[in-house]
Amino acid sequence: MLSSDQYLDIIENAIENIDYPAHPSGLYQPIKYALETGGKRIRPMLTLAACDALGVDVNVAVDQALAIEMFHNFTLLHDDVMDKAEVRRGRPTVHQRWNEQTAILSGDAMLTMSQMMASRCAVEKLPSVLALFNKTAMEVYEGQQYDMDFEHRKSVSAENYMEMIRLKTSVLIGCAVRMGALMAGADENTQQAFYDYGEKLGLAFQLRDDYLDTFGDPTIFGKAIGGDIVNDKKTWLLITAMSEDRSGTIEKWLGNQSDKSGKIEAVTGVYRFLKLDERCSELVNRYCDEAVAQLNRINLSVEAREFFVELAMKSRARSN
Amino acid sequence: MLSSDQYLDIIENAIENIDYPAHPSGLYQPIKYALETGGKRIRPMLTLAACDALGVDVNVAVDQALAIEMFHNFTLLHDDVMDKAEVRRGRPTVHQRWNEQTAILSGDAMLTMSQMMASRCAVEKLPSVLALFNKTAMEVYEGQQYDMDFEHRKSVSAENYMEMIRLKTSVLIGCAVRMGALMAGADENTQQAFYDYGEKLGLAFQLRDDYLDTFGDPTIFGKAIGGDIVNDKKTWLLITAMSEDRSGTIEKWLGNQSDKSGKIEAVTGVYRFLKLDERCSELVNRYCDEAVAQLNRINLSVEAREFFVELAMKSRARSN
Numbered sequence: 001m002l003s004s005d006q007y008l009d010i011i012e013n014a015i016e017n018i019d020y021p022a023h024p025s026g027l028y029q030p031i032k033y034a035l036e037t038g039g040k041r042i043r044p045m046l047t048l049a050a051c052d053a054l055g056v057d058v059n060v061a062v063d064q065a066l067a068i069e070m071f072h073n074f075t076l077l078h079d080d081v082m083d084k085a086e087v088r089r090g091r092p093t094v095h096q097r098w099n100e101q102t103a104i105l106s107g108d109a110m111l112t113m114s115q116m117m118a119s120r121c122a123v124e125k126l127p128s129v130l131a132l133f134n135k136t137a138m139e140v141y142e143g144q145q146y147d148m149d150f151e152h153r154k155s156v157s158a159e160n161y162m163e164m165i166r167l168k169t170s171v172l173i174g175c176a177v178r179m180g181a182l183m184a185g186a187d188e189n190t191q192q193a194f195y196d197y198g199e200k201l202g203l204a205f206q207l208r209d210d211y212l213d214t215f216g217d218p219t220i221f222g223k224a225i226g227g228d229i230v231n232d233k234k235t236w237l238l239i240t241a242m243s244e245d246r247s248g249t250i251e252k253w254l255g256n257q258s259d260k261s262g263k264i265e266a267v268t269g270v271y272r273f274l275k276l277d278e279r280c281s282e283l284v285n286r287y288c289d290e291a292v293a294q295l296n297r298i299n300l301s302v303e304a305r306e307f308f309v310e311l312a313m314k315s316r317a318r319s320n
Numbered sequence: 321m322l323s324s325d326q327y328l329d330i331i332e333n334a335i336e337n338i339d340y341p342a343h344p345s346g347l348y349q350p351i352k353y354a355l356e357t358g359g360k361r362i363r364p365m366l367t368l369a370a371c372d373a374l375g376v377d378v379n380v381a382v383d384q385a386l387a388i389e390m391f392h393n394f395t396l397l398h399d400d401v402m403d404k405a406e407v408r409r410g411r412p413t414v415h416q417r418w419n420e421q422t423a424i425l426s427g428d429a430m431l432t433m434s435q436m437m438a439s440r441c442a443v444e445k446l447p448s449v450l451a452l453f454n455k456t457a458m459e460v461y462e463g464q465q466y467d468m469d470f471e472h473r474k475s476v477s478a479e480n481y482m483e484m485i486r487l488k489t490s491v492l493i494g495c496a497v498r499m500g501a502l503m504a505g506a507d508e509n510t511q512q513a514f515y516d517y518g519e520k521l522g523l524a525f526q527l528r529d530d531y532l533d534t535f536g537d538p539t540i541f542g543k544a545i546g547g548d549i550v551n552d553k554k555t556w557l558l559i560t561a562m563s564e565d566r567s568g569t570i571e572k573w574l575g576n577q578s579d580k581s582g583k584i585e586a587v588t589g590v591y592r593f594l595k596l597d598e599r600c601s602e603l604v605n606r607y608c609d610e611a612v613a614q615l616n617r618i619n620l621s622v623e624a625r626e627f628f629v630e631l632a633m634k635s636r637a638r639s640n
Contacts, residue, residue, distance in 0.1 A: 026468070082425065107428075108428075109461045111428060112431070112458055115435055123446065141347055144425055148422075148425075
């Protein structure tokens with residue numbers, strides 16, 4: 001097995017070597033900008049690691065790893081337009097730096113480019129690669145649609161929420177891990193076990209994100225704490241508090257946009273009273289454990305198993 | 321050979337039978353709405369006709385014909401958001417009827433669905449189908465980018481304009497015809513001849529559209545005449561007039577949004593003085609002739625040849 005840093009080097013190198021046409025620069029520059037802004041590269045890393053874990057040269061999966069990273073960044077680009085977000089990873093979003101038209105069109109081009117990259121494989125693998133890639137893409141759109149629907153819905157259950165983040169976030173992580181196994185030529189059961197590992201990990205990842213947005217350390221988290229609370233974002237924390245809070249505090253502050261720090265303090269107080277910080281962490285742990293349990297279904301070397309276990313342990317405890 | 325009406329029946333039937341998931345309806349209803357709004361279905365009809373002309377059952381090409389129609393409607397949907405257009409084929413655009421977020425996300429889903437439809441073919445054909453489909457998609461985005469760039473550019477040559485409409489409009493028509501030939505198992509030369517026919521036809525089609533927007537009969541054209549003039553749209557007519565008008569009339573009216581009917585009358589007067597109505601029609605005829613000339617490179621039955629010749633003749637003279 002290579003190390004995380006070695007996977008990262010391969011990915012960054014592949015991203016740098018993408019050959020963009022020179023014209024029209026208004027189409028291709030925003031793509032380069034969006035893709036080079038960084039991020040953790042967790043998805044393509046998982047693709048390479050799954051391939052590597054099965055003893056196959058990671059180079060057979062680099063194009064597919066890149067395709068998934070390209071697709072992921074396309075969804076961020078279009079989500080930012082939909083959410084009117086101004087900043088992404090510390091830099092202006094594409095529609096801020098250029099304009100909305102550019103963001104829409106460049107995003108479309110990224111989606112087609114991700115398809116082209118995914119298709120760069122032996123012809124006998126092509127149908128499975130496309131089926132996995134496209135099915136996942138449709139699920140991601142469904143998740144985004146549910147997320148937007150929830151904004152306007154008065155009541156959303158914790159089950160609804162978990163299904164939404166499964167679609168919006170987790171299936172793409174599942175797809176990334178499975179893609180590596182698929183490219184390595186693994187059988188269906190192994191592919192599915194890797195998928196399930198990724199899906200559970202994705203759920204833990206998103207819940208940890210929700211936790212950190214309220215309970216994180218602002219100096220480590222990298223963005224302001226309490227954004228979800230201010231925006232009434234229906235996270236697991238808010239949804240659970242809405243159904244359990246008997247003090248009327250949550251009800252009172254919903255929709256309030258004038259006293260942000262007062263709102264953050266009051267709502268966080270309710271969360272702590274209901275022990276949602278602990279309960280959310282327990283849920284994160286449970287999904288991490290479930291992710292790790294999937295690894296028993298795969299014949300892995302000690303070293304390979306350790307890589308995936310460690311990743312789950314890091315996700316559980318991460319602070320940014 | 322089947323008739324145009326028979327191709328149309330097959331296409332409308334296939335569109336009606338697309339199996340959309342019930343949920344989330346906010347994602348799938350706009351897709352159904354966008355695709356069922358009609359239009360001429362010229363692209364999928366050409367796919368089926370090319371397949372039929374080569375003596376192969378059109379059913380082998382229906383999924384690919386549908387994929388191209390889905391892709392075409394996806395580009396219209398996103399273009400309408402970018403242009404803030406309110407009406408499409410006599411009905412509110414998707415972002416008007418729903419909202420912009422819905423239009424962006426449903427468009428993304430249509431692009432992925434078009435990919436899935438295109439991929440429904442024998443595995444040995446899959447690489448060629450995807451290569452044609454994705455290359456064309458990238459060119460269409462490039463054309464749209466040039467179109468947006470031209471809005472802000474003072475000087476655009478007629479050559480620049482023709483290259484822009486080739487990318488934005490013609491390559492997809494070329495792709496549609498070639499796709500039918502590809503699905504029928506035609507050799508490379510035949511495929512390319514069909515492509516060239518479609519590309520030339522597409523250029524004629526777009527130029528005729530520009531012509532009708534100024535010189536059409538409003539009762540037949542189906543929309544108000546003069547919209548391009550009012551919006552300073554850089555069509556072949558305006559670009560040519562800008563370089564040839566010595567009266568200063570064009571210069572004077574550019575940017576004027578207050579006296580619309582005065583502007584339409586004055587600018588149309590310049591166009592007529594420069595004989596741009598006749599010259600545009602001659603150009604349409606030339607591209608139609610060039611399209612027809614490509615048919616000599618293909619071994620076609622009299623009946624098949626007649627179908628494609630007649631289509632070119634109809635495009636040349638069409639009034640709506």
